[in-house]
Amino acid sequence: MLKIAMYSAATKVKGQGVGSAYIELIQMLKKHFPEEMEITINKLTKAQVSHYHTVNFPYYLSTFLPGRGCKVGYVHFLPETLKGSLKLPFFASKIFDKYLISFYKRMDQLVVVNPSFIPKLEVYGIEKEKITYIPNFVSQATFYHQDQARVSAFKRSLGVPPEKFVVVGVGQIQERKGVFDFIELARRLPQIQFIWVGGFSFGKITDGYEQLKHVVDNPPANLLFPGIVDRNEMAAYYNVADLFLLPSYNELFPMSILEAFSCQTPVMVRELTLYHSVIAGYYEPAQDVEEMEAKILQYSTEPQYLKELQEKAQQAAHFYSEDRLAKIWYRYYNDVAKR
Structure with a gap:
């Protein structure tokens, strides 16, 4: 059984797409692979894959602990995509930008939801070989056509x-x-x-x-x-x-x-x-x-x-159906665990 440790604070702030993507992924994995995967959420435990969905500082510190397995980071935003979202003082904004890139560089692998962000991450000094594109998806059990x-x-x-x-x-x-x-x-x-x-x-x-x-x-x-x-x-x-x-x-x-x-x-x-x-x-x-x-x-x-x-x-x-993306995520987790 593949052991995957999930780390996310995305659901603490309502109305975010990051939180929606996280919920969809967790529900899909538990539904499709109950016997193949053991998933823990926000627990410091040894795992073959540690998947970081948000960039909270305690998660950053946890990457220095042993037993993390392959560290996977989800890239939901870059410094330039935050412009127009939050109004932060110039100094605070610069510090956060540097921290964000440092967090991504701590990862063994990164997942982007849009392939256009791969060259942008390369500009920040992150190797293309570490980056994989996997699109978002939603469950038709939650979002469906009504009469x-x-x-x-x-x-x-x-x-x-x-x-x-x-x-x-x-x-x-x-x-x-x-x-x-x-x-x-x-x-x-x-x-x-x-x-x-x-x-x-x-x-x-x-x-x-x-x-x-x-x-x-x-x-x-x-x-x-x-x-x-x-x-x-x-x-x-x-x-x-x-x-x-x-x-x-x-x-x-x-x-x-x-x-x-x-x-x-x-x-x-x-x-x-x-x-x-x-x-x-x-x-x-x-x-x-x-x-x-x-x-x-x-x-x-x-x-x-x-x-x-x-x-x-x-x-x-x-x-962008759940069933198609389930197969993609299954292959991805197993591949990175072997690395």
């Missing part, structure tokens, strides 16, 4: 008229996520219902906090902010959406996009180069607010185009 009666009932519970076209965005409320553009779209398109699911996971140190908090407390009539929603309730929001929109300026591989795909919800995102290597062909790209506005209007009045985008979401859900 129309259930969707209509949830729409009523939100106070949204049944005939309204609904655009849903998901993620922490922060400048990097493009929430200001989402708000602007709601102002420009009063006939469309907009819903942003998520909150200020990091409170007042969130970049753009004061301005965003003002809008959250005083939103346009057609914009809802339900806050941080329990993961088990998220499928209802993806299903009530006619279109899922993520206007982020910087991402790795958002769990929210995979969750929308899994619910067979059409997806539109801001066109970012990093999406090309992971979800090309499955989404509708838009460069800016003007293009997003034009395409939302088209989808809301010409449903045949929305149907095509929904079919792409179904294809993506199949490709």
Whole structure:
């Protein structure tokens, strides 16, 4: 039996994609490999593989202890991807950037969720041979397509008229996520219902906090902010959406996009180069607010185009299925344990 020690504090802060990815992986491994793997969580125990999901300082110290086996680090962000997320003093930001890279260098192996980050890690002096790309995934037991009666009932519970076209965005409320553009779209398109699911996971140190908090407390009539929603309730929001929109300026591989795909919800995102290597062909790209506005209007009045985008979401859900990724993770853990 393969012994794997998991280390993560991702679930301590609600509403993070890092936490969602961690939960999905743990549940998948326990479901598919109960006899093949012995998994411990946040326990300093000897293991063949020690998998670090977050970069907390106690975890860093633990890497110097014997019995760690192969140390695997999950790369969910780099110094440059944190810009626009947290507002830290310059000095503190520089210290954390150095610590983050030092943490990654302590690992024997790294896993990235987007292959575009491999050359960026090389720039920091990390050998390409240590890095493996394994995409995120979500379970269709949690995120699934719901019938129309259930969707209509949830729409009523939100106070949204049944005939309204609904655009849903998901993620922490922060400048990097493009929430200001989402708000602007709601102002420009009063006939469309907009819903942003998520909150200020990091409170007042969130970049753009004061301005965003003002809008959250005083939103346009057609914009809802339900806050941080329990993961088990998220499928209802993806299903009530006619279109899922993520206007982020910087991402790795958002769990929210995979969750929308899994619910067979059409997806539109801001066109970012990093999406090309992971979800090309499955989404509708838009460069800016003007293009997003034009395409939302088209989808809301010409449903045949929305149907095509929904079919792409179904294809993506199949490709990023739990069963396919389970086999990939099984091979990976066994390979690195042998090293």
